[in-house]
Amino acid sequence: MTREEVFEKLNEVFQDVFDDEEITVNDETTADDIEDWDSLEHINLIVAVENCFGIKFNMGEVTTMKNVGAMVDLILSRI
Amino acid sequence: MSLTSFDFFIMIACTVCLYYLLPLKFRFLALLVSNIWFILQADSVFALICMLFPAFVTYAAANYISKCREKTTNATAIISDIDLNETNKTNEANIANSNKRIKLVLTLSIICIAGFLIVLKDSNFFINTWNLVAGVLHIPLRFSQVHLAAPLGISYYSLSWIGYLLDVYWGIATAEKNILKFSVIAGYFPLLTSGPIIRYKDYSASIVTGHRFDYEKFCFGLQRILWGLMKKLVISSRLAVYINAIYDGNGYNCFVGTYVLLAMVLFVFQLYTDFSGCIDIIIGISEMLGIDLPENFDLPFISRSLSEFWRRWHISIGAFLRDYILYSILKSAPFQKLGTWCKKKFGKKTGKKIPVWCGMLISWFLIGFWHGGYWNYIIGVGLFFGVVIILGEMVKPFTDKLITVLKVNVDSFGFHLFQCIRTFCLFTFGLSFFRSYGGFLEGLKIWRSALFEFSPWIFFDGSLLSFGLDAKDWQIIIFYMLVLAIAGIVRYVKKVPIRVLIAGQPLLLRWILYIALFISVILFGCYGPGYDAQAFIYQQF
Numbered sequence: 140m141t142r143e144e145v146f147e148k149l150n151e152v153f154q155d156v157f158d159d160e161e162i163t164v165n166d167e168t169t170a171d172d173i174e175d176w177d178s179l180e181h182i183n184l185i186v187a188v189e190n191c192f193g194i195k196f197n198m199g200e201v202t203t204m205k206n207v208g209a210m211v212d213l214i215l216s217r218i
Numbered sequence: 219m220s221l222t223s224f225d226f227f228i229m230i231a232c233t234v235c236l237y238y239l240l241p242l243k244f245r246f247l248a249l250l251v252s253n254i255w256f257i258l259q260a261d262s263v264f265a266l267i268c269m270l271f272p273a274f275v276t277y278a279a280a281n282y283i284s285k286c287r288e289k290t291t292n293a294t295a296i297i298s299d300i301d302l303n304e305t306n307k308t309n310e311a312n313i314a315n316s317n318k319r320i321k322l323v324l325t326l327s328i329i330c331i332a333g334f335l336i337v338l339k340d341s342n343f344f345i346n347t348w349n350l351v352a353g354v355l356h357i358p359l360r361f362s363q364v365h366l367a368a369p370l371g372i373s374y375y376s377l378s379w380i381g382y383l384l385d386v387y388w389g390i391a392t393a394e395k396n397i398l399k400f401s402v403i404a405g406y407f408p409l410l411t412s413g414p415i416i417r418y419k420d421y422s423a424s425i426v427t428g429h430r431f432d433y434e435k436f437c438f439g440l441q442r443i444l445w446g447l448m449k450k451l452v453i454s455s456r457l458a459v460y461i462n463a464i465y466d467g468n469g470y471n472c473f474v475g476t477y478v479l480l481a482m483v484l485f486v487f488q489l490y491t492d493f494s495g496c497i498d499i500i501i502g503i504s505e506m507l508g509i510d511l512p513e514n515f516d517l518p519f520i521s522r523s524l525s526e527f528w529r530r531w532h533i534s535i536g537a538f539l540r541d542y543i544l545y546s547i548l549k550s551a552p553f554q555k556l557g558t559w560c561k562k563k564f565g566k567k568t569g570k571k572i573p574v575w576c577g578m579l580i581s582w583f584l585i586g587f588w589h590g591g592y593w594n595y596i597i598g599v600g601l602f603f604g605v606v607i608i609l610g611e612m613v614k615p616f617t618d619k620l621i622t623v624l625k626v627n628v629d630s631f632g633f634h635l636f637q638c639i640r641t642f643c644l645f646t647f648g649l650s651f652f653r654s655y656g657g658f659l660e661g662l663k664i665w666r667s668a669l670f671e672f673s674p675w676i677f678f679d680g681s682l683l684s685f686g687l688d689a690k691d692w693q694i695i696i697f698y699m700l701v702l703a704i705a706g707i708v709r710y711v712k713k714v715p716i717r718v719l720i721a722g723q724p725l726l727l728r729w730i731l732y733i734a735l736f737i738s739v740i741l742f743g744c745y746g747p748g749y750d751a752q753a754f755i756y757q758q759f
Binding site: 178 | 390554578
């Protein structure tokens with residue numbers, strides 16, 4: 140899977156979790172850029188990403204992801 | 219040894235001198251000596267022994283996990299390099315075994331550290347709860363209370379060590395192999411009094427690395443200590459006189475109405491000046507040694523909601539519970555199943571929130587329980603806030619509609635002020651349980667006492683002068699609270715700490731302010747022979 144394909148799928152996950160069809164993410168996107176992305180919604184997002192790509196993040200990764208770019212790097216290293 | 223005692227400042231002076239006299243490479247040894255000195259002076263040999271046991275468990279477990287991880291990583295690399303054959307299968311089996319052993323060691327070591335903390339601090343909670351249940355169910359088996367002395371700082375270092383082990387397990391921190399360096403980080407003495415609870419991966423290097431003398435940082439450290447002493451000795455110690463008179467010995471039964479309401483409000487400021495003053499001293503000492511520590515307070519009184527308040531107040535405990543406990547709970551299989559079930563039953567929007575609320579209640583219970591196994595803590599700094607935050611989320615759709623109907627400008631200063639006052643009131647009411655020391659019912663009695671009689675004339679008829687504080691004391695409290703408020707407003711507006719702004723002022727003005735702060739502590743601080751210096755409130759946890 141290419142980076143672009145991962146982003147394509149991630150956009151769908153973000154739109155579904157945050158109920159907003161307008162969301163498009165990029166490498167630099169962080170929780171500050173999406174209104175409902177708080178520390179509690181973060182876990183719902185992580186689980187949705189895990190289910191979408193069939194992977195598992197460990198808790199260290201969950202708490203240290205700096206932006207969507209870091210998330211994509213991790214996804215690409217697992218699939 | 220209190221943080222405001224003369225002995226403590228002698229110890230700090232000796233530590234600073236020894237630290238900068240030693241070669242860079244060995245400066246951490248000065249901290250090791252101070253760690254032992256402080257524990258022996260502030261507590262006892264028993265406290266030191268109690269600390270050594272879980273420290274050794276943490277050190278050994280972290281290094282074992284790290285070693286197994288290295289082997290597993292090497293084995294994985296070998297598997298990916300070679301073709302499928304018998305050796306490969308053996309390697310895979312070895313990796314699986316190694317992972318099992320790692321999990322077992324991690325689980326046992328966490329049980330050991332947490333168990334040690336719970337046994338020493340919270341045995342009576344379980345005994346009392348059992349006796350209560352046994353009474354209701356008419357079971358004859360009862361237990362007497364035990365009197366175990368929890369060693370200094372056990373609540374703080376136990377959490378830090380559990381966090382360290384999990385970070386090593388998750389591969390985001392490396393295990394410290396040097397036992398002397400580990401001892402310095404694990405027992406770093408300023409943190410033993412009131413935290414903050416640090417994450418090893420972020421601050422261990424700063425503690426053990428030898429720092430060169432930095433004049434600016436050293437001065438900032440001294441200023442921060444003075445600022446903390448002002449909060450504690452000038453404001454908090456005075457407020458304690460009035461608050462103790464109302465709360466202790468059931469004073470709220472004798473003095474009702476506005477007396478109690480005032481005590482509830484002032485206790486928020488007492489706790490803030492006491493706890494944040496202690497943190498100022500801890501961070502100040504560390505700055506003098508060139509060590510950076512995280513902030514534990516970030517202008518909590520500007521918070522517009524309770525959840526924001528708890529992100530600004532005692533930041534380190536909230537962050538610890540979020541990163542290590544709440545996330546793990548929410549990501550666990552039972553909670554995921556609960557989430558799926560709730561989404562089907564209540565729809566996507568509400569369904570996904572229910573597991574989060576359940577996880578929050580568990581976390582808030584644990585925050586309260588961490589303060590001590592008493593219901594006044596479990597409710598007063600735990601469940602009360604969890605329930606209020608969850609109720610707030612539940613009614614949010616209605617309040618949002620109300621705001622739209624009433625055409626309220628949510629960006630206006632007036633609305634922000636209303637939100638800040640609302641948050642402050644909720645915090646004040648929750649904290650009255652915390653201070654009541656008598657459980658849920660006593661907390662409710664305090665509310666009743668505070669709200670069922672309104673007697674504003676006590677501010678004008680001299681009634682407040684009969685609690686051990688004279689007019690001058692009240693003037694000092696008001697003046698220095700205003701100084702704190704101005705410092706907070708400046709920090710909020712300019713986005714930098716006030717000491718940074720002062721450092722940029724002309725020499726004369728700067729020194730007038732420094733000397734004024736020093737003289738304030740000397741002249742108006744409550745200390746010295748005959749004065750019973752109260753321990754910092756959070757030192758008991």
